[in-house]
Amino acid sequence: MTTRRRFNELLASAFVAAPFGGSLAAQSPRSGGELTVAFDGASIVKFVLDPHNSLFAPHNRVFRSIYDSLVVLRADQTVGPWLARSWEISPDRRHYVFDLRDDVLFHDGSRFDAAALKFNLDRVIDPNVATYARGELGPVVATEALAPHRLGVTLAEPFAPLLRNLSSTKLGIVSPAAITKYGEGIGQNPVGTGPFRFTGLAAGVEIRLERNPDYRWPPSTSTLSGPARLDRLTFKNVPEHSTRVAALQSGQVQVADLVPSQHLATIRSSPDLRLVQQELLNTNYALFVNPTRAPWDDPDLRRALRLAIDVDAIVRTVYLGSLARAWSPLSPSMFASAEQDLAGSWKPDPKQAADIFESKGWRRGADGVREKAGKKLALGFVDAQGNREQRLDVVQLVRRQLAKIGVSLTIESQSGPLLVQRQLAGDYDISGGAQFADDPDVLRRVFAPEARNRLSVVQVEDDQLADLLRKAAREDEPEARKALYLRAQRRIVDEVYAIPIYVLLYNLALSSSAQGIVIDAHGFLHFHEAWLSG
């Protein structure tokens, strides 16, 4: 499939050529200097640089510079050593033992050891702290320091996603001394073991870091064993797209992320700039029809609704060819994604859609909107994110296509908390969303009532699907596990619990002087090897 080939090319550009060298690859790396990154942090004024308590993907792009993880996710989606040298898993897969590096220091001088790791994991599972990263550890119930650099982890039941989740920024390792010292203020005083240490911030606009001179423990995927090359690394939050690109063009910053599609041609044609992009591991942005609410509890009507939506045309129009349309719930590079299996699995057919509505007794009223027994065929789309990633532009086009077959759609903008409340109560017709994730187990959090995550509430009550996802979370053998997820994804699409829309590519525009920046397998940024050419 074209989609697949496209991603393989992109992955090749990201990993084979990584770190990005461009035409200056011949020049050998230099140390020193300050690199400034303009990132899209939206209008969020409060920076919460606590990996266990961040819900916000943009802040996770900063975490990789401050915090390290226990293990690293490789490009082939397998897990390699990082702060853990090695690990053993018991035959019943309920006990993990991690052997840790013994030469790792936090930025505050305290030592990383089994006790420090225990402190971190205990904090995440502590119900009184209620960290946002709780779901990442699944059924972990206890941790035990077996030796100064050896930690045992006990699970209530097997949990296949554990290692991949441990590679996530959300389980970055924080200094226990700093958590004790700052309490909730750790988010504004981050202390990790990463290649850069925190020096200060201007709330809402800027995060300043400097090189950690002690750094000797990069992930096993890194080509540089010592400290970072840059003296200083600064992240500037520039929420306005055009300004972010302009700040790069003016030379005020050397890197700008999430360049919108209408600027991509400019970046590509500029001799001083380069563009790199890579898929962000996540659940593809999808529309979710509420299957518990009449008349959409009828799968035929959900199918009819989907037949009226021409996803290809929408994605082409909104993203100008810069993003591929999505077929599966999981993004193509994620382990067990069904993108290949599901590609071409259905075709838009507005006429058939209209026929289905007719046969179910929904006839056009005077205003063109279908109705039955006095009830109109109207959908309310609830949204709290605004036009991030041009998602509302997508919904506007969906609205127009649905109007043609007599279904009305209105966009209801809500505040975040109200949206969560309404979704929890099942008080919505259709919503949309995506979640960044490291493991296909994210499907369980979205689609299975048992693990439903409050921010990804989709009212699906399907025992067969929940059962598949539960089995898959416990299954350790990769091929068997993959087969379960393929079945689960097919069911999600067949039952129209989700209508996947686009595959997000995280992109970076770089000035020609910015070298050696790596986008890792999650789609997050590593600046450890980065340097500035003359």
Added chain:
Amino acid sequence: MIVYLLQRLLSVAVVVYGAVTLIFLILFWLPGDPAELVAGPDADPATVATIRDRLGADKPLVEQYLGYVVRLAHADLGVSFTTGEPVFDRLAEQAPATFELTLAAGSLALASGIGLGVVSAVNAGRWGDYAIRSSLLLFASMPPFWLGVLLILLFSVTLRWLPAVGNGAAAQLVMPAFCLGLIAACPLARLVRANVLETLHEPFVVALRGKGLGERAVLYRHVLRNALAPAVTVFGVLTGEMLSGAVVVETVFARQGLGRLLAEAVGGKDIPMALGATLLAAVVFCIGNLLTDVVHRIIDPRIES
């Protein structure tokens, strides 16, 4: 004058109190439960309930309102629902950038508004007048975010004179202040022009000229003083426009500021934070208007009587 000032200060207090009450009611009746957002995605209902209890967000309206007013009387703005930090600290961190911006934009608006208005009036009907009026019309009809992007493209990308984003340095203030200042400068200049033209036709101007006074003295010592009074009043109102326009300008130029703080607080139903920011904006707006009234009385002694 002192009695007048005291009276006015009292009315400022009443207006600010009214504004706070109004915002409190609006936010209270806004649907949504802040505890949901604070709790995070994996929290169970019990945790949400605990948080709701801690925030006091489920108490009856009167109890919450009285509690807030009593704390406010003790100069306690409370703590943010979403972050648990003192509201005062957040305001102290974000407000200076907004005040710096509004002050610079205000000065620019005053200087350019009055200057251009006078030049335009003196040259009424000639090309200078037309040039000023048409460019003012052009700027007045330009949305600030678009003007901001154009400025960045010219001065940061093409000429590389000014930094595109951030706040703190003087160079970082130039473009945002210009952008925001124009919002107020355009109506001000048109008002000054109209007033000067009108005053130039007053009988007392004919008398002054007949007395043999030079054209400069007529214009600057007498006509302008008369023409300025209404313009000053309007400027007080425009302060409010600039405070609200700051939200957009702060976003375009990636600056710190109250605007973004307030937008975030309202979105997350963070009542104490939204109230704190509103309170501050109301105080600034009222003081701005008080100052313009005082200046008005100085310019126009007739008001005293």
